[in-house]
Amino acid sequence: MRRPDRLRRRAAGLLCAALLLGGALPARAVELAIACGALGLERDLCAAAVEAWAERTGHRVTLVSTPNSSTERLALYQQVLAAGADDIDVLQVDVVWPGILHRHLIDLKPYLGDAPAAHFPALIANSTIDGRLVAMPWWTDAGVLYYRRDLLERHGLTPPTTWDELARSAETILDAERAAGNTDLQGFVWQGRAYEGLTCNALEWIDSFGGGTLVAADGRVTVNNPQAIEALQTAASWVGGISPQGVLNYDEEAARGVFQSGKAIFMRNWPYAWALAQGADSPVRGKVGVSALPRGGAAGKTSGTLGGWQLAVSRHSRHPAEAADLVRFLTSAAQQKQRAIRAAYNPTLPALYDDSEVLAANPFFGQLRRTFEHAVVRPSRVTGSRYNRVSSAFWQATHDVLSGEAEAADRLARLEGRLNRIGRRGRW
Ligand code: GLC
Numbered sequence: 001m002r003r004p005d006r007l008r009r010r011a012a013g014l015l016c017a018a019l020l021l022g023g024a025l026p027a028r029a030v031e032l033a034i035a036c037g038a039l040g041l042e043r044d045l046c047a048a049a050v051e052a053w054a055e056r057t058g059h060r061v062t063l064v065s066t067p068n069s070s071t072e073r074l075a076l077y078q079q080v081l082a083a084g085a086d087d088i089d090v091l092q093v094d095v096v097w098p099g100i101l102h103r104h105l106i107d108l109k110p111y112l113g114d115a116p117a118a119h120f121p122a123l124i125a126n127s128t129i130d131g132r133l134v135a136m137p138w139w140t141d142a143g144v145l146y147y148r149r150d151l152l153e154r155h156g157l158t159p160p161t162t163w164d165e166l167a168r169s170a171e172t173i174l175d176a177e178r179a180a181g182n183t184d185l186q187g188f189v190w191q192g193r194a195y196e197g198l199t200c201n202a203l204e205w206i207d208s209f210g211g212g213t214l215v216a217a218d219g220r221v222t223v224n225n226p227q228a229i230e231a232l233q234t235a236a237s238w239v240g241g242i243s244p245q246g247v248l249n250y251d252e253e254a255a256r257g258v259f260q261s262g263k264a265i266f267m268r269n270w271p272y273a274w275a276l277a278q279g280a281d282s283p284v285r286g287k288v289g290v291s292a293l294p295r296g297g298a299a300g301k302t303s304g305t306l307g308g309w310q311l312a313v314s315r316h317s318r319h320p321a322e323a324a325d326l327v328r329f330l331t332s333a334a335q336q337k338q339r340a341i342r343a344a345y346n347p348t349l350p351a352l353y354d355d356s357e358v359l360a361a362n363p364f365f366g367q368l369r370r371t372f373e374h375a376v377v378r379p380s381r382v383t384g385s386r387y388n389r390v391s392s393a394f395w396q397a398t399h400d401v402l403s404g405e406a407e408a409a410d411r412l413a414r415l416e417g418r419l420n421r422i423g424r425r426g427r428w
Pocket residue numbers: 070094095096141196197198200252270306307308309
């Protein structure tokens with residue numbers, strides 16, 4: 001793959017302009033390419049930050065577009081990296097990918113001094129493979145529940161604390177609102193498409209019922225258990241009821257589109273949706289609340305899957321030192337603070353959770369601190385390079401149950417066999 005010539009020409013033009021203006025240029029200005037996401041405000045934020053670094057250093061950076069779906073983005077990276085292409089210097093990598101991609105990424109430690117020590121140690125540990133720091137945390141994520149405060153109040157309800165209560169509240173509000181002519185209102189939207197996002201949603205359901213993490217830290221496949229079965233049955237009961245049939249094809253942005261246009265009472269999503277729901281042009285501005293996701297019954301617990309993104313430098317980059325410097329700049333406290341205030345991206349630096357401006361922009365960062373600090377972790381560490389196969393077997397099984405093609409108990413029993421084969425009976 002070659003970087004588009006148009007971008008090269010544009011970059012060359014900028015360089016000439018800088019020379020004519022007598023701008024300070026480094027001894028050797030280089031051109032880097034960064035792959036950052038484009039969900040919500042991601043692309044604008046990335047472009048502005050990268051521009052600030054380029055101005056400061058005199059280097060140039062182009063943005064490479066990548067698919068919104070984490071699953072599709074991984075496939076693209078694997079293709080580019082396996083080909084040894086130098087098209088992308090800096091990559092935005094999912095929290096579950098270090099074990100899959102580490103061989104293609106440089107060790108950032110020699111370039112970053114003591115910067116990593118200021119981040120959540122668990123995230124640094126997650127990005128450290130065989131003693132090499134292959135990625136720096138950029139933002140962290142956990143699944144949360146968004147609700148329409150105005151609708152709950154109008155119907156005398158409080159935010160639900162169990163999944164059953166959520167379903168009952170949704171039914172009560174839907175009945176009353178639809179009878180009053182609000183016919184396209186939905187109860188609960190989430191990410192039900194067959195991709196990594198469904199793995200995140202379904203892990204939360206299972207964990208909230210106390211059903212574990214699919215594969216335990218010691219490598220045992222644990223997914224086939226009564227709590228996990230109950231969790232999937234519960235979610236399947238929403239489809240075609242409080243959740244539209246179409247939810248089986250929703251990703252994050254599809255769910256947000258429905259919720260933000262005022263057409264859903266509840267939504268499961270990541271924190272980024274908060275800043276957009278509160279945006280000046282949002283129809284639901286001022287009407288939204290955020291809470292921890294409901295518990296799986298009285299004996300259950302609140303849960304939220306740990307998500308988040310890191311920045312890494314490709315081993316094939318021709319400019320590793322400059323690329324690592326860009327990573328250092330983008331993951332710094334100053335940049336993370338701006339991203340938190342403007343766009344509700346959770347910082348990976350604990351100190352920013354005590355910052356009054358960050359908390360004023362995102363009150364739920366403080367209220368849900370426990371959710372963020374104790375999020376349930378996908379089994380990417382123990383399954384290593386096989387994680388994507390595990391996750392894809394899991395989201396396919398879950399999708400079959402949600403769409404009514406299979407019974408939860410049968411399907412999880414089959415999944416258990418499949419995961420045991422992928423994991424060579426716990427040896428991984
Ligand atoms: C969010 C999370 C990421 C997860 C993805 C799934 O982007 O931060 O970790 O894999 O959603 O769709």
